Amino acid sequence: MRFIHAADIHLDSPLTGLAAYPDAPAELLRTATRDAFANLVTVAIEEKIDFLIIAGDLYDGNWKDFNTGIFFSSQMGRLKVAAIPVYLLYGNHDADSEMTRTLSLPDNVHRFPSNKAATFRLPGLKVALHGRSFKDAATTDNLAVNYPDPVAGWLNIGVLHTALEGNSAHAHYAPCSIAELEARGYQYWALGHVHEYKLWRGDCVIAFPGNLQGRHIREAGPRGALLVSFENAEIGTVDRLLVDVLRWHALEVDVAPADSLAEAVRLAGRALEQLVEKSGVLPLVVRVTLTGASKAHGELFGLETQLRAEVLAHAASIGSERLWIEKLRLDTSPHALAGDVTARLDAVADLQALLSAAEFDPVFMKSLEEDLMQLIGKLPLEVIDALASVRSVRAGETRALVRAIGPALLDYVAKAG
Incomplete structure (x- = not known):
């Protein structure tokens, strides 16, 4: 029974x-x-x-x-x-x-x-x-x-x-x-x-x-x-x-081996292909999160819009009517070898010193907050709701933003030479 x-x-x-x-x-x-x-x-x-x-x-x-x-x-x-x-x-x-x-x-x-x-x-x-x-x-x-x-x-x-x-x-x-x-x-x-x-x-x-x-x-x-x-x-x-007819999935992709946006996209694409292969015929809605300490960290941070478009295009090419990307999130960190450039004794090293001290400089932080709030005031509401970093600034959490952007900026500049 x-x-x-x-x-x-x-x-x-x-x-x-x-x-x-x-x-x-x-x-x-x-x-x-x-x-x-x-x-x-x-x-x-x-x-x-x-x-x-x-x-x-x-x-x-x-x-x-x-x-x-x-x-x-x-x-x-x-x-x-x-x-x-x-x-x-x-x-x-x-x-x-x-x-x-x-x-x-x-x-x-x-x-x-x-x-x-x-x-x-x-x-x-x-x-x-x-x-x-x-x-x-x-x-x-x-x-x-x-x-x-x-x-x-x-x-x-x-x-x-x-x-x-x-x-x-x-x-x-x-x-x-x-x-x-x-x-x-x-x-x-x-x-x-x-x-x-x-x-x-x-x-x-x-x-x-x-x-x-x-x-x-x-x-x-x-x-x-x-x-x-x-x-x-x-x-x-x-x-x-x-008995579900559509399934949601959170996919984390380690892009630590990537040294460029193109390589990160390739890794994300391969992970999506493997997911589709295992899922059978059930349609999938996927949130992709890129993780890992990567040499591409700085480049990814600056080109999030292009990165999202690249992943969406790859998903469309492999998933047809069975795969959709709900959101793409970036949770990478700078590669360890690019994290300390003080030995260079050049402008990049000077930039690292400035970034390290920025969050503890009250004059700089106040000026940054004022500039960012003016910028946010011009953004459409849907953009403000979509970006966690913007919401953080509005909540007065600018230090967290500096900690996140500093390493990315340094990594990008160091890589660019």
Whole structure:
């Protein structure tokens, strides 16, 4: 006997990070969350599962129109034809306080109430599902402590939308600890809210399936749900079901061997080719970060616009409709041999001395800040938002900028001779 545990579907939530690209896969970006959910329903039917659990955040807030609800109803209709019941819990994004539009759902969909925890019993399987939906988006009470006692001799599953302990990256909703969940005496906890896959096997099995579809670079890597087997009130295997239709990836490229922009581009291109070879047919959205102590550091720093264009061109040549660059970041440092040029006894050595002392010269720093602020005042807002160095200057963090630019400038001048 088997069930699927899914969560954080966020139907019709937009994918972000590619909208500014004229060649971005607009249709795929628009329908990705729906396509991933349709894939999940297809797998559920093919695997002939006994039931489906959705542990919160089915929706991404109130619908723009009824099409979101109509799409979900159509997928539930597919499961009804296959005689697969669905147990649905609402989380912070689709809490009662967040939703003003609703539609009647097929009778195979059972919703956990928001006023108190409730139990759905499946006598034929000897399964009891316990859960409580969010009434308010900002639910900060520990809901798990008031969940019902387990049904003796049955498989007891707790369904809960929670940050759990130690997940500081997510809003602290319905907080609880692993020890508190284990103390309830259930065999499985089907959790939602945390968008990363996590699994604990102790006195019981506790799991986050993660979200079905990554929506931005912070949700990189494979995405999907969990296929759980059980027998005689015991949990067996817990396997990941990957149903995403587009995958985000953070790619670090060590360009330490490069001594020019062209060589750095070649290394980045080769890394992208290897990534595409390993990824199969799934479309990829990649953030490329160049790292390493490189002789090309100074040249790269001065030609970031050209570097980005070169990498985009290479990605277009190898990826066709399967590879897009979300962003290119530069995190290189000067090559060790170019880092100290005092022995030269020339203008480059003088420049190194000036750069080393610059951040400690209050007159120079004040003048620099004034000049930079005048320059920033003339920049378009989208440029200011896109450049971390500009944001640093606006926040009064000019010293960090001097530390970053100084070595790059020195490296570039030293190399140029």
